[in-house]
Amino acid sequence: MRLLYQILWKDHSRAHLLGAFLGTLAGFVLLLAGIQFYMDIKGILSDNRDLLDPEYIVINKKVNIGQTLGLSRVGFKPDEIEEIRGQPFADQVAPFISNEFPVSAYTENERFPDFFTDLFFEAIPDEFIDVKSEEWQWDLEKGTIPVIIPQDYLNLYNFGFAPSQGLPQIPKGIISMVNFKLRLQGQVRGNYDDYQGRIVGFSNRVNSIMVPLDFLEWANQKYGYFKKSDPAQLILVSKNPTDPSIIRFLEERGYDTIREKLKSSRMNIILKFILSFLVIVAAIIIGLAFLVFLLSLQLMISRSSEKIRRLNKLGFHYREISRPYILLLLLLMAGITALSLLFTSLLAGQLHHRAETWSMDVSSSLHGIIYGTALGLILLISIANVGAILISTKKLCK
Amino acid sequence: MTIRFEKMIPLPMLEQDTSGSEVWEAETLLLHQEKRYVVEAASGRGKTSLLSIIYGIRSDYRGKVFLDDRDLSTFTLKDWSLLRKEKLSFIFQGLELFDDLTGLENIRLKNNLTGYHKDERILEMAQLLGVDSFLKRKAGILSFGQQQRMAIIRALCQPFDFLLADECFSHMDHENSLRAYKLILEECEIRGAGLILTSLNETGLPKADLNLKI
Numbered sequence: 363m364r365l366l367y368q369i370l371w372k373d374h375s376r377a378h379l380l381g382a383f384l385g386t387l388a389g390f391v392l393l394l395a396g397i398q399f400y401m402d403i404k405g406i407l408s409d410n411r412d413l414l415d416p417e418y419i420v421i422n423k424k425v426n427i428g429q430t431l432g433l434s435r436v437g438f439k440p441d442e443i444e445e446i447r448g449q450p451f452a453d454q455v456a457p458f459i460s461n462e463f464p465v466s467a468y469t470e471n472e473r474f475p476d477f478f479t480d481l482f483f484e485a486i487p488d489e490f491i492d493v494k495s496e497e498w499q500w501d502l503e504k505g506t507i508p509v510i511i512p513q514d515y516l517n518l519y520n521f522g523f524a525p526s527q528g529l530p531q532i533p534k535g536i537i538s539m540v541n542f543k544l545r546l547q548g549q550v551r552g553n554y555d556d557y558q559g560r561i562v563g564f565s566n567r568v569n570s571i572m573v574p575l576d577f578l579e580w581a582n583q584k585y586g587y588f589k590k591s592d593p594a595q596l597i598l599v600s601k602n603p604t605d606p607s608i609i610r611f612l613e614e615r616g617y618d619t620i621r622e623k624l625k626s627s628r629m630n631i632i633l634k635f636i637l638s639f640l641v642i643v644a645a646i647i648i649g650l651a652f653l654v655f656l657l658s659l660q661l662m663i664s665r666s667s668e669k670i671r672r673l674n675k676l677g678f679h680y681r682e683i684s685r686p687y688i689l690l691l692l693l694l695m696a697g698i699t700a701l702s703l704l705f706t707s708l709l710a711g712q713l714h715h716r717a718e719t720w721s722m723d724v725s726s727s728l729h730g731i732i733y734g735t736a737l738g739l740i741l742l743i744s745i746a747n748v749g750a751i752l753i754s755t756k757k758l759c760k
Numbered sequence: 761m762t763i764r765f766e767k768m769i770p771l772p773m774l775e776q777d778t779s780g781s782e783v784w785e786a787e788t789l790l791l792h793q794e795k796r797y798v799v800e801a802a803s804g805r806g807k808t809s810l811l812s813i814i815y816g817i818r819s820d821y822r823g824k825v826f827l828d829d830r831d832l833s834t835f836t837l838k839d840w841s842l843l844r845k846e847k848l849s850f851i852f853q854g855l856e857l858f859d860d861l862t863g864l865e866n867i868r869l870k871n872n873l874t875g876y877h878k879d880e881r882i883l884e885m886a887q888l889l890g891v892d893s894f895l896k897r898k899a900g901i902l903s904f905g906q907q908q909r910m911a912i913i914r915a916l917c918q919p920f921d922f923l924l925a926d927e928c929f930s931h932m933d934h935e936n937s938l939r940a941y942k943l944i945l946e947e948c949e950i951r952g953a954g955l956i957l958t959s960l961n962e963t964g965l966p967k968a969d970l971n972l973k974i
Contacts, residue, residue, distance in 0.1 A: 363872060366869070672858070674841070
């Protein structure tokens, strides 16, 4: 029905529609580019960790000369732990439990040089540990004690000690294969047992030699004779690690933590803030442009109201009358989708190019979520507009 | 199709003296498809109201109107648009042409909707009414009489059971009126359709089946 389009398209306001088109396009590019960069940078900065993940913070008391001289204790007293538990930033708190008996490790293996060393263990509940391994289980029958050591220890050896001593570097997989014995010593001389030890993982979170909590509780029961000491370290989970009150609290109490971690999470948060600001601005622009769209089409319809009434009198159904408006809307929407995806992928290509010179891995193609977001939004805007078109043409018909 | 009024009167007519009217005073008024009705009266007697109510573009009336025993008030927008494509045709007093379209485009707008006539027949009807040379001109620049003939041709481009013609010869001379009337009667005959024609004054047209006093 070419004539129908000829009649109804005549009353469009080119300026309004162009404004709405450009506005929506700008909003879309801003939004899509924001999401694209968020996805890229999230991958780079957070070390595969989600920005929204809660932060695990290990805290300890600062060591001072009093402790060196044995005048004051380094552990957290129960009321101090309770105080930390009561802080709004602390969602979960768990103390580290230590061994209350002597532990030593040694090897009896022809392929490795023998060594013997005194050792310590600490344990926290499993949910605080970042290593997930099926071997991380204590089973008295099997008698193998799984151990997690800090990633830093391995790095220290591989990148510090080994090269300087002319020793070979050892990959993670090989270390896990090394068998060694662990000797747990009771109070009475001669009361000791040897167990098989095995390194099952490397932790980035906890700077200690970890064994399963149930094992350590059992072993403390069986061999322990040291005077029970207060836990020297606490691990706490904070869903809001950037809360400045964390650092303030730690400073006031003279507690210590690895600042670097908090710093990086703060950077994440700043980034998140900037990107969410971008997304909010984009959303506002899209919202306004959507309104302009809605209003321009409504204006177009009300300018044509006489013609629409006339067409209705001639026997046109309001759905037939709506068709030219809906087609115009869909053409504009298709244009916005295509152009915004094009511009966003051009921007992504630019960023990829730049990032390569900083040897950062930024994808040059658009993330799947970009297409999803664009289509979803376009669909939403289209459906709302089509609804409004149908309603207002229907109103004019009898 | 039959059209039946039951004590129907447009609300504005309530304030007027309608005594002697065969339409507004009737308990029941039945209009038959095979008949041709002429309603002659001075303006303000409700001629256009009558046609508009039948056509569904006015609903400010008291009483009831039935098309084939179906109450008009139960018709949906879809029913109305079907009715206007297949059962009822209206030659509007205000013509309702699109000024920006040519005469032919105005006619085609309707004919494309119904697919009723071939282009040749449209040209033929235009020739009969003496407006074939104006078909390519914008309707807005035609004289009212020429526009009236375009509107008549447009109204004939569809099937119908009743043709509602509202003062459709008002700006034509007697000769042209007779030709247009003849064409209308022919087209009604082909469809076996009824005609309700209103006029301000004595038309001097060949006698209709029934003169309704309004």
